[in-house]
Amino acid sequence: MSKNVLVTGGTRGIGEAISREFAKNGYDVIINYVRSVEKAEELKEELEAEYGIRVYPIQADVSDEIQLENMVDEIMEEFGKIDVLVNNAGIVIDKEFDERTVQDWKDTLNVNLIAPFVLTKLVGEEMVKQGSGSIVNISSTNGINTYYPTSVDYDASKSGLISLTYDSAIQYAPNVRVNCVAPGWVNTEMNDELPDDFVESETEHILVKRFGEPEEIAKAVYFLASDNASFINGTVLKVDGGWY
Numbered sequence: 001m002s003k004n005v006l007v008t009g010g011t012r013g014i015g016e017a018i019s020r021e022f023a024k025n026g027y028d029v030i031i032n033y034v035r036s037v038e039k040a041e042e043l044k045e046e047l048e049a050e051y052g053i054r055v056y057p058i059q060a061d062v063s064d065e066i067q068l069e070n071m072v073d074e075i076m077e078e079f080g081k082i083d084v085l086v087n088n089a090g091i092v093i094d095k096e097f098d099e100r101t102v103q104d105w106k107d108t109l110n111v112n113l114i115a116p117f118v119l120t121k122l123v124g125e126e127m128v129k130q131g132s133g134s135i136v137n138i139s140s141t142n143g144i145n146t147y148y149p150t151s152v153d154y155d156a157s158k159s160g161l162i163s164l165t166y167d168s169a170i171q172y173a174p175n176v177r178v179n180c181v182a183p184g185w186v187n188t189e190m191n192d193e194l195p196d197d198f199v200e201s202e203t204e205h206i207l208v209k210r211f212g213e214p215e216e217i218a219k220a221v222y223f224l225a226s227d228n229a230s231f232i233n234g235t236v237l238k239v240d241g242g243w244y
């Protein structure tokens with residue numbers, strides 16, 4: 001029986017690259033999206049034709065617990081199992097530190113941290129029953145060692161996601177592995193609005209002297225989820241080109 005993966009926010013940027021990487025490796029791909037139904041259908045058509053796998057687009061706003069419960073119920077009815085969960089969906093609100101509101105914090109934490117917790121719980125319990133499974137969380141180097149006052153709540157959410165990784169690795173051991181990828185700067189729509197001089201000065205700190213591409217993150221995610229990483233559990237892999 002073929003394996004499957006659920007990718008949250010799987011229609012664009014890093015999420016799209018992750019969907020493509022698993023499809024390429026023969027996985028059935030369950031692509032969660034919130035608004036981009038056309039993009040999800042396009043990807044389904046393309047990936048099914050190219051790789052002969054099944055793509056199952058599913059709409060859910062990950063910040064809504066009920067929608068997450070319904071999504072997991074629907075997937076379990078359709079597939080009977082979830083082999084890999086990638087908690088990828090994320091938002092960033094760029095604002096000065098002193099302009100940031102409690103609502104900004106709540107919005108950011110809901111998508112970036114609480115949603116991964118809810119999904120980890122829902123899917124992790126199924127994986128324990130299955131006796132196998134792998135979860136990969138997409139954090140950020142902002143959650144480890146690069147901090148920006150203009151994204152204080154984002155940075156906190158990404159640090160929190162690393163804690164969630166450690167704690168859920170313990171909770172669901174021994175048969176379910178939970179790991180984390182912490183990307184540095186990556187060329188996606190999330191960074192479209194960054195001013196040129198900021199991009200230039202950040203690039204100075206990156207040892208390979210460029211931003212990453214979504215595919216470079218997707219390969220690390222696939223590695224951690226795959227059996228090639230069977231002895232890697234509760235770890236955080238920075239994929240940032242080296243930061244100086």
Ligand code: NAD
Pocket residue numbers: 008009010011012013014015032033034035060061062063088089090091111138139140141182183184185186187188189190191
């Ligand atoms: P992106 O903005 O292109 O993609 C984010 C995805 O999350 C989109 O598909 C969006 O629809 C989805 N999403 C947002 N809110 C959602 C919700 N409520 N319900 C369902 N889906 C929702 O950004 P990206 O760069 O591809 O980011 C993907 C992940 O990688 C995020 O968690 C981000 O924090 C992380 N990350 C990105 C970078 C970077 O430089 N681009 C660096 C480090 C970490």
